[in-house]
Amino acid sequence: RIVYVNGDYVPEEEAKVSIFDRGFLMADAVYEVTSVLDGKLIDFAGHRARLGRSLTELQMDAPVTDDELLEIHRELVKRNGITDGLVYLQVTRGNPGDRDFAFPNPAVKPGLFLFTQSKPGLADAPAAKAGWKIISIPDERWGRRDIKTTQLLYPSLGKMMAKKAGVDDAWLVEDGFVTEGTSNNAYIVKGRRIITRALSHDILHGITRAAVLRMAKEAQLEVEERSFTIEEAKDADEAFVTSASAFVMPVVEIDGATLGSGKPGPIAARLREIYIEESR
Ligand code: PDD
Numbered sequence: 718r719i720v721y722v723n724g725d726y727v728p729e730e731e732a733k734v735s736i737f738d739r740g741f742l743m744a745d746a747v748y749e750v751t752s753v754l755d756g757k758l759i760d761f762a763g764h765r766a767r768l769g770r771s772l773t774e775l776q777m778d779a780p781v782t783d784d785e786l787l788e789i790h791r792e793l794v795k796r797n798g799i800t801d802g803l804v805y806l807q808v809t810r811g812n813p814g815d816r817d818f819a820f821p822n823p824a825v826k827p828g829l830f831l832f833t834q835s836k837p838g839l840a841d842a843p844a845a846k847a848g849w850k851i852i853s854i855p856d857e858r859w860g861r862r863d864i865k866t867t868q869l870l871y872p873s874l875g876k877m878m879a880k881k882a883g884v885d886d887a888w889l890v891e892d893g894f895v896t897e898g899t900s901n902n903a904y905i906v907k908g909r910r911i912i913t914r915a916l917s918h919d920i921l922h923g924i925t926r927a928a929v930l931r932m933a934k935e936a937q938l939e940v941e942e943r944s945f946t947i948e949e950a951k952d953a954d955e956a957f958v959t960s961a962s963a964f965v966m967p968v969v970e971i972d973g974a975t976l977g978s979g980k981p982g983p984i985a986a987r988l989r990e991i992y993i994e995e996s997r
Contacts, residue, residue: 719796720832721789726796729832738828740809742816744868746828747771748807751790752961752996753799753833754840758790759961759996763924768808771864776820777810780829793833801839803962806831807867840964840993848969848981849885849958853947854878856889856896863918872899884970886958891919894944898958901966902926905945906955906984915942925959925992932991938984947972955982957989964996965989 722732740746749768752759765783772779781789790804809828813821858871875887876899888903889896896914897903902923904913911933916922930940950956954977956968965988967981976982 718832719793720830721793722830723826723828726792732830734828734830735812735814737814737816738809738812740807740828740867743818744866745775746807746809746867747775747777747865748805748867749865750961751804751806752839752964753794753802753804754993754997756794756800757997758787758794758804760924760928761787761790763927764806764961767865767922767924768806771866772808774861774864775810775866777808778824778827780808780827789831793831797833797835799833799835800837802836803834804831805834836962839962840997842963842966844885845964845966845989846981848967848985850883850970851886851888851898851968851972852879852882852884853890853895853972854887856891858889861918862896862920863916863922865921875899888947888950888971890947893946895947895950896920898960901958901960901963903950904957904959905950905953906957906982907953909937909984910939910941911984912941912943912945912953914944923959925961925964928995929959929965929988929992932995933988936987936991951976955985957982957985959992965992 718729719726720729720732749764751764807830811825811827813825854875879887886898888898895903897920914920933940951971951974958966967985969976969979
């Protein structure tokens with residue numbers, strides 16, 4: 718694999734980052750994951766805009782211009798021959814040359830690295846036909862989940878709890894209400910109404926979420942942005958999650974309770990089709 722590190726395209730074995738980089742020592746870093754279908758980046762403008770917002774919120778400088786960022790994405794997709802897959806991007810506050818809690822002053826050059834992941838057949842993942850089973854767990858992350866930082870230890874532990882329980886993912890619950898999935902936004906469906914938590918500091922403002930809600934409205938579905946409980950979700954007609962890597966993924970079981978027929982619901986399945994069609 719050819720990866721990008723601080724200005725250079727190099728074989729992954731040759732990529733080096735300092736042990737003093739704040740991304741490594743303090744998770745002082747933000748990231749984006751952009752999908753690639755048929756060699757084309759999906760919703761790059763949305764990911765670029767959210768990256769800009771994450772950087773601003775953390776008072777971090779942008780390492781390159783937006784145009785350069787697009788060029789690096791395209792170049793990596795080309796050099797690695799990616800048809801279907803992902804581009805992972807990370808910006809760190811950089812390497813001050815030592816460990817200190819305070820931000821370096823003056824600021825040092827931000828770190829920038831990107832790599833691709835090839836995922837042949839990404840759009841027809843077998844999991845989408847079966848649907849995901851999920852469990853609920855307490856949301857024990859920090860309070861600014863709208864900033865896409867690399868502090869992913871709790872989501873990673875959540876994924877392991879799900880694996881241990883023999884299911885696909887976990888929904889996080891705070892003050893009795895679902896926030897989101899470990900790495901996706903969460904939805905329930907009642908009749909022709911789609912219910913998903915409103916945007917705030919509590920959840921990541923998903924790029925796929927924005928696209929899917931727009932498509933749902935265009936398909937004459939009702940969209941209600943409000944919080945819901947696990948009890949309400951268990952009782953819903955359908956459920957699903959969205960993310961750049963899972964697209965629209967139906968959910969068929971929550972904490973052992975089967976939703977509807979136990980198969981992906983028609984609305985989730987249809988939104989998945991529309992999303993993939995429009996992204997190609
Ligand atoms: N995760 N919520 C959380 C906590 C996420 O980590 C993600 C994305 C989303 C969905 O956002 P988007 O639709 O913009 O991908 C929601 C990425 C895919 C990841 O960490 O790999």
